[in-house]
Amino acid sequence: MKKFLHQLIIFGIFLAVVLTALEYCARLSPDIYGRKIGHIKEHGAEIETLFVGSSLTAYGFDPEYWTLDRGYNAGFPTICFPLVWERLIKATLPHTPSLKRVVLELSYFHLDSSVDSIEMDTEWLNFKRLFFENGKPMDMLAFSSLSNMNYDRFPWSRGYMRVDSVGHVGGLETAKKQLLWNDRKEVEWTLGFVPENREVNKCALDRICADLRERGIEIVIVTTPVHPLADQLDVERQLSDTLEFVREMQRKHGVEFIDLYRMEGLTDDDFYDLVHVTSDSGARKFSRELNRRMRELVEMKASRVDTPAADAESETMSSATLAGMSNPVNLAS
């Protein structure tokens, strides 16, 4: 028994040394998170608008069509607001002295994003949980994340990222079929309402807004386009709760809101699936529309500053935008 335990301990030490070395090597490898953070650190002084969001932003927003100022797409293929705060905004603020605006993507299901699953969606060999659990969101270990052969499972990690791994499955036709299979109750596919995640994400988003406003940075919440078929996913509750939360942020922090949930002019060909626009035609249309709406917003704000009477107009605009946010009842009809 003694010999057995002795050998086991020696082997354990040996294994730990090898894994640490591999971890170090893996951290040196390029990845989307490292690349984007690296870019922001290097060129942060030039960035005036930072686009933050999930894959919907990462692949859906093309800065080529941003004419307002110098923008940078810092989207990653998932979203979890505590991590957005800890790993992105806090990490980039010291390097972006010219930052005027943060455009935050908020689709109807983003507040439901799992906090745990992004940290690690497997129990097995969860290095972070084993050794680094300290109650704070933090990056995953690089070595562990190399297993991410689908590339979009641990987007916050240092795993490689494939550009074409957009979407939950890929293909609007697939999404349609999935809805069909949902009806048959043979395959579950939903982006469901998760109250506990909502609470955590709302707190984090509230904190992001408060902190950015304190620094004088403007915040614009944007809803990204969703295919009308997504209504079949029973999203009323998520939509109304998200809308309520946006209203609260407007009241508390004076954030701006642009609703492109039901953006016009998008066809089936512009969607990868129910919630992702394609990175070519879909992204082009979405980016142009976002740019146009932002220009309108900026011009309106400018005129508000010029004429006090513009305040009333601005209020009207804000309300109009809110009214435009997908009312589930209207959508269903």
Place this chain on the structure above:
Amino acid sequence: MTFTSIAFMVFMPVVFLLYWLLRRNYRAQNVLLVAASYFFYGWFDWRYMGLLAGYTLCSYCSGLLLGRTRRTGVRKAILWTVVALNLGVLCIYKYLDFFTAKFIRLAAMFGLQPDWVTLDLVLPIGISFFTFQALSYTIDVYRGRMAPHRGVVSFFAFMSFFPQMVAGPIERADSLLPQFCRPRRFEYAEGVMGLRRILWGLFKKLVVADNCAVIVSSIMNVPDIRSWWEFPLGALLFTFQIYADFSGYCDIAIGCGRLLGIRLSENFRLPYFSRNIREFWQRWHITLQLWFRDYLYIPLGGSRRGLGRMLVNIMIVFGLSGLWHGAATSYVLWGLYNGALLVVFTLFRRWRKRQIPEVMPGEEAVANSSGNRFLTGLGIAATFSLCVGGWLIFRSQAMSQLTLMVSRTLTLAQGEPFTKAMGLIPCVIGIAILLTVEIATRNRGYALDFSGHGLMGRRAVRWSCYILLVCLLITMRGVPGNFIYFQF
């Protein structure tokens, strides 16, 4: 608590250390094993701990009662009561909803609308396995093959031994029970073997099975949008997935048993290298096949009552074997498919023997003759192909899905672009390592058996292999999923 969870990584070392601290008192070790096993089982669903205890008490008491009387009528009554009880509970949990739904559908065809509802019961994990283990004990005592067991704790340990309770191997009382009734000594070689088997089992499950599962699900769950060539690919990957998943589980179970000084039965012997379908069933899920042979096939008459009866018996055994896997038409169909293959093989073998008896006395001769290597290879390839076909039936969730997959394959239907090509890389690497290691060590006791001399006998080489496997486990693991056989 599955073998691949963090919880088990903590649970197993704690049990291991406590267990060997109690090495001077094997009864205390048994108490610890029972407590640990119920804790392990309760982790899945504590409500079914009572069910497991009930099964155990029922079998224990039936053994004692059978030991007290010699009157055939009474003994028969005890036996059939226990069989009815055990199978009754199994049927309620596993088949009641299935048959009720079928009945309602059948009645609807005749315009009837029976006012029945399905109960939507949650299937207790491992119920099929411990039911069969309990039955084998009672039947063996009835037959006089073993004496009734009197030690309560050791019997509970036998029925609930956590490494094999939820998904086998299905142990016989005469091989496992005596091991709980004698002192156990820790042996270095056994401990090392246990760890090696656990490591290999984890590799099979996490790298091979879990990676294949992603592709298989993406193909088989939505067959109406998949292209024709994806179904053979999906069936092929599922063939490796189910082997890696189940044999991986068994490797871990056997490894844990060895660490605790308990020997469990082997459940697999390179089944995909079988030369014919009969041999396949002698190498796949061995303990279940032996159970069916001893407690169903032979009592039905086996091969003693003529060819016709033997073929019927084969079909009955395989039909029930399919049903044992689950309450679904696809499982029954899979069982009947294998039964039919075995029937055809039996008839073919008899015909061959009559045609050229001096050249072909039996398939063993074919394998042993170096001149017939080609035929052996052909046999392996044909058997493997038939197995792949069988797994396609097994994996389909509904008959409509199976017919859709087959029809799309036959009509060369085109579907959406295949987006999982990158996911194939870890599958191919995993399968290649799996096959290489298992073929290379086929004449040894188990896959990572490095005992002996030569290069693999060196510690540096051995440890490098272990570390490589651990690295592969971390870097190439698939999306974690439960063991397939947990649902049975």
